[in-house]
Amino acid sequence: MATVRETNLPGVGVRHDFVTEEGRDVGVLVHRDGRREVLLYDGADPDRCSAILMLSSNDAHTLNELLGGSRVAEAVAAVQYDIEGLSIDWITVDPSSALVNKSIGDGAFRTRTGASIVAILRGETPFPAPGPDFVFEAEDVVVAVGTTEGLAAVHRILHP
Secondary structure, three states: OOOOEEEEEOOOEEEEEEEOOOOOEEEEEEEOOOOEEEEEEOOOOOOOEEEEEEEOHHHHHHHHHHOOOOHHHHHHHHHHHHOOOOEEEEEEOOOOOOOOOOEHHHHOHHHHHOOEEEEEEEOOEEEEOOOOOOEOOOOOEEEEEEOHHHHHHHHHHHOO
């Protein structure tokens, strides 16, 4: 198995790079919102990409299943088994959301969705365990925990 190099990209996510058995440099950029970009680096210039494949979170899950999953996915699945029905999601507050400049309490998220907001990321600044008086700004990234249905409801509220 190839060695994977991990690079944190503040405000963006994490990039994972490795060299294939054929000697090609490949990367996967995991955005904070779940999107993925598969990067194929140029053989002559390793700082330039010759191809980029953009995948939504759902596309990434589908491709993962088609490729047979990974040890990481198996480990995550094992943890999810222990907490069946619990999911976590990162949701960006859309500038058109009615909750921009409103508080978590104004959104009544727990009551309306059953999901809990456990953190907010504003640029590079994390706000863990924000209280009901925390005021949203456009482009904040909300870290929420709940059922799949509850998280989908949070997404609809923050990203209409």
